Amino acid sequence: MQFNRIAPIGAALAFALATPAFAQDSGTTDWTGPYVGGSFGYNWQKSDQGEHLRFDTNADGTYNDTIRTTTGANAFSPGTCGGSARGATPAAGCNDDKDAIGWMGHVGYDMQFGSIVAGVVAEAGKAYISDSVSEYSTTPAFYEMTRRIDWNGNLRARLGYTTPGGIMPYITGGLAYAKVENSFATNNAANSFTQFDNKEDAWGYTMGGGVEAKVSDNFSIGARYLWTRYNVGDYRVDVGAGSAPATNPFRITPSGGASINRGDKFDTQSVMVTTSFRF
Template sequence: MKTLLTVSLGALAIAAATPALAQSTDDAQNWTGPYVGGSLGYGWQPNFDRDTREVVTFDTNSDGNYGDRVRLPSGDDAFSPGFCRGRALGSSPSSCTSDKDGRTAWKVHAGYDYQIGNFVVGGVVEGGKSYIQNSVSAFSTTPAFYTLTRKLSWDGAARLRAGYALPTGTLIYGTGGLAYGKIKNSFVTSNGLNNFTETNRSDKDFGWTAGGGIEQKVAQNFSIGVLYKYTRFNDDGYTVNVTRGAAAANNPFVNPAFTSGTTNMQRTSDRFENHSVQATASFRF
């Protein structure tokens, strides 16, 4: 990411210091018109306490309320080994690998700007790939692991933007709008006895995005820039239902002494968010 930012900012500095690249002063200062282009950059997820402390939560009595404890026949907690924010590589929390939050991201975009004096307003639509994903794992006394993974397959946005145009052909702007993405969930476990059924594995969610950037004209019809965005989706509804399968009748997931005969599991956090910094390039008509 440091290399990308260095190259992008260096290109902007060279363009700003070389006004001869623009065909005329008026052209350099005029942002009105349609444009198309693309961007390439780097995306990452925040790791606030709410993220690093995410766990798997259970509904054992089928009342739709999560937070129940899965109990051994003795009444003890079947998930006393604990949880981790990441993907399990073995049957204990010490085997958990943390999420690789950094991912390459690319987008294509099309938009229109309108300039009034030094102020520029406009709208842009975009779409592409962000490759963002994260996991949370639970560990039972069996021992066994249970990992739920969330992945952003593709995403897009419709954003408004507003900014201030400098005489150097530089536009500084803020942006925000509606985001839309396809989120895929998946589940894997080392428990080979119970049966596991997933609900709402794939979901198309609306969210929102906001950020800001700087854009520099390097020719009458061409501009480059750097754009930062924060994007958030709320991915709810993904559930893993556990039934008896080949397990014993007193299996913690189905034991009639403590459950309704089945157990549902979900993640404790619906928030699926990411930050991104991208180098942009646009052709203007």
């Protein structure tokens, strides 16, 4: 993990550990009650080297077929890259996926039981990341699919342990949602390409942990880490004949065409500094 991904957590932890004296003068802290706030930080995703575009050549809805030439060779033998293509061949290289900042607003409620704090929190915001995968054919040509998160949210449970001075490490997990926007690009000008479900609802789950510190009766700061998996896969591109000759690999399939899809898992991670006003 790069330093700029963990720096927000380090800064928040340092501030939290330095400020317990500003919590309630009695030396005890009460977390019970509702709160609202926001978070800001960094989002990234795992390297998807090894991910491939997938093909359905017989219109059975199963994407495990191979596009072949008239000689029976794999028409996509040049390979793939885990990013956006820079040219028609793998030798041109590809651009890395975009990891970026993100922000979220939240509302929640905590209940304290001795030193144990349990609660629930709902978040929504933006994660400015994009995830591409490119495949290369022997034509030569590239075929590229890209995902971007329009907006995302989650509903999580939290379970923590508070010190008398108001520092609370916790674990968290729950339901995640994202509105995902998909796009397609290629330099193949012969076949036709029709996109379906460009925007899809991606449901999944999230888990992680963090630390929060009360700096006054009504204000807390913290940092948290989340790993999130979204389940996607509705998006597809149907390939038609277009102006391609009869020997075109997409035309000599059992169905006379093909559909293109990609993997159905979209994993992201984030570290964020959090602030909350507590009622």
